[in-house]
Amino acid sequence: MPPRTDAPEFHCETLAIVGVGLMGAAIAREARRQGAAAHIVGLGRDPARLAAARHSGVIDEALTSPEGLRNVGLAVICTPVDRIEADVRSLLVSGGGPRLITDAGSVKAAITRNLRDVPRFVGAHPLAGSEKRGHEHAHEVQLQDRVCVVTPEESTPSDMVDEIRAFWTALGMRVLVMPADDHDAILARTSHLPHLAAYALASLLEGNDIPFAATGFRDSTRIAASDPKLWSSILMLNRDAVRSALAAYRRTLDAADALLQSGGERELTALLAEAQQARLRLEPPAKPGVASGPR
Template sequence: MEKRIFQRIGLVGAGLIGGSIAAALGRRIADAALIVHDASPGNAAYVAERHPNGSTGQFADMADCDAIFVATPVASIPGQVEALLALGGDTLVIDTGSAKAEIVSAIAASGVDAARFVPGHPLAGGISTGPGHSTPDIITARPFVLTPSEATAPAALTKARALLETLGAHVVEMDAEAHDQLLARGSHLPHLIAFALAEFAEEEVRDLLPASFRGISSYAASDPRMWADIFRANREGLAEALETFKKRLDLIAAMADEPTPGNLLETLETAKARIDALENDA
């Protein structure tokens, strides 16, 4: 599929991910027109002005787009996708939400024809938010997961893959439930732990807290509203991951209470080996 097929692209959401998608589009498909919409007109203008062919607009202005990205908070995605699909035509719609099953379920329950909707999620981002921190490197050469639903047309999935690969993303396909289980353990649980750990950052000891605490708890500096939405949207997957984690904590704590360190040492060495392997793969 050639780049010229994507001549007009819409973007709903001008935050970190939306801004990074726009930057990747500007790098890889600079001749395509980009129409940006955001609840904050200032953010929309900021992102549009940094694209060679960018402009701001409303949903109606995206009716003839070849593709539209929806990069907004998880709670708002279903309604926005429904509205965009209701415009008709053959426009491809891709979202970027961090919890997929609830979005897929909400779209199915709405009764809208979802053949042109391809649920997605770029495995990128970080603590910083807002378009000022956006960069094409968040999209390029990074995994972008697609979780097609039963309603997703094969042609739409093929088109979404082609667009994302044009942007330089590494496209991975999996079902929504598998995605949510993976993200519950790999992203949502670590953030939940960080927010909980921040309770110990009391003023009287703040200056004494070491780098280990600051490193783990630093993800509590993320956008609270965004993460409240994510925790709620993936509450089942998060609860399962948390239960497994609690059992692991209890097991390690019990080992620390044993008279000899054999089991504890072996467990910690295994954990270190896993992290060393993870770092070597990075």
């Protein structure tokens, strides 16, 4: 599904970021840079971290309780996936709450399903991030030209969907709208399983191996430096789709193992060549007259 480019312009007087960590700070920084909000409030649990984010200019105001939120046009929940539902509901306790609420969670179906009774919530997932943590690394997160998936329910009013699309578009993202289940199946293959595989590969490393762990191993396991608690929550919340992707991955490994056992070098080469072609499709086409880099 190609991204739509007809989203209206977005601006709100007060934007609330719930969870001013890596992604929350990246979203706040880009919203400020693009003029999407006049005032940015950060809501979180750690006063010291919030004060640091405010001091660095990521947010204008720091709160540790949603009761202090006033006249918020949009709240973006950027907390771990196992806290998103509770954090959304906490915003409603204080009275009116934000006019609209979205999130940045990597799993959508369970969250969207559990929040069906909150009509002002429209789920989203900006496909950007880093294995690092904290607002101080937010400048390393690239939102411009990245995909953001928006996952409304069938009953979600179209004007709300348009406004959430407009927000992410204002941050320079390419917005796709799709069912939450479709999102989770795709992300299981393209994000969740790769993280699990990276953790598994990293776990094979023994002490004597470290001097020999060069570029290939480091590239393949970079995301295994991510927060284990964060990723165990993601994997568990999307477990059915992850297990389906894991079964397909296991079949490929089993096929390679069988070829190694039988000495089927030609067939193994074909299997690797097919995977190579799939990987090459991720690369942008070379510009005319531009030579490829060293190999």
